[in-house]
Amino acid sequence: MPRIQWDESMATGVDTVDAQHRQLIAWLNDLMEAISRGRARSEIQGLLAKLGAYSTFHFGHEEECMVRYKCPAAEANMLAHKDFVATLADLTDAFERDGATAHLVVRVEVEMLRWLTTHIRRTDTLLLPCVKAAQS
Numbered sequence: 001m002p003r004i005q006w007d008e009s010m011a012t013g014v015d016t017v018d019a020q021h022r023q024l025i026a027w028l029n030d031l032m033e034a035i036s037r038g039r040a041r042s043e044i045q046g047l048l049a050k051l052g053a054y055s056t057f058h059f060g061h062e063e064e065c066m067v068r069y070k071c072p073a074a075e076a077n078m079l080a081h082k083d084f085v086a087t088l089a090d091l092t093d094a095f096e097r098d099g100a101t102a103h104l105v106v107r108v109e110v111e112m113l114r115w116l117t118t119h120i121r122r123t124d125t126l127l128l129p130c131v132k133a134a135q136s
Contacts, residue, residue: 003029004113010120013131014065020058021120027051028113035100035108044100048092055085062124069130073123080119087111 006022031047033039059081066074091112094104 003033004117010117010125011128012062012065012120012124013128014062014069017058017062017065017124017127020054020061021116021124024051024055024058024116025113027054028108028116032105032108032113035095036102036105038100041099044095048088048095052085052088052092055081055088059085062127066127066130069127069134071127071130073126077123080123084112084115084119087115 004025006018006025010018010021012018012021027047027050031044031051034044034047059078063074063078063081065071066077071077091104091107094101094107098104
């Protein structure tokens with residue numbers, strides 16, 4: 001199963017945000033693999049819980065950075081984060097109800113992993129010029 005990797009096209013100019021993105025991507029890759037390989041229910045539940053808690057922590061930090069660096073995408077970013085949290089909650093509910101299905105693997109890949117990497121490249125990276133401007 002191909003894994004999605006963080007790369008420089010996802011750089012935001014804030015080292016902590018980039019490190020957190022790497023962690024989220026790694027755990028989403030782990031989740032997708034655990035579901036597709038039919039790993040233990042407790043392992044998948046643990047990954048879902050870890051992702052839920054960490055994404056909330058990360059989003060708060062990233063939103064704070066966007067405000068601090070006066071990023072014009074701050075409000076849109078906050079709304080997108082709410083959608084991500086709602087999608088993760090829905091996927092968690094689907095797992096609790098139906099277990100590790102092939103459909104869930106596809107949803108994790110499309111609705112979480114690809115969404116996150118697209119969101120990072122299109123929205124979060126708008127932070128980079130703001131950080132550079134503040135450092136000038």
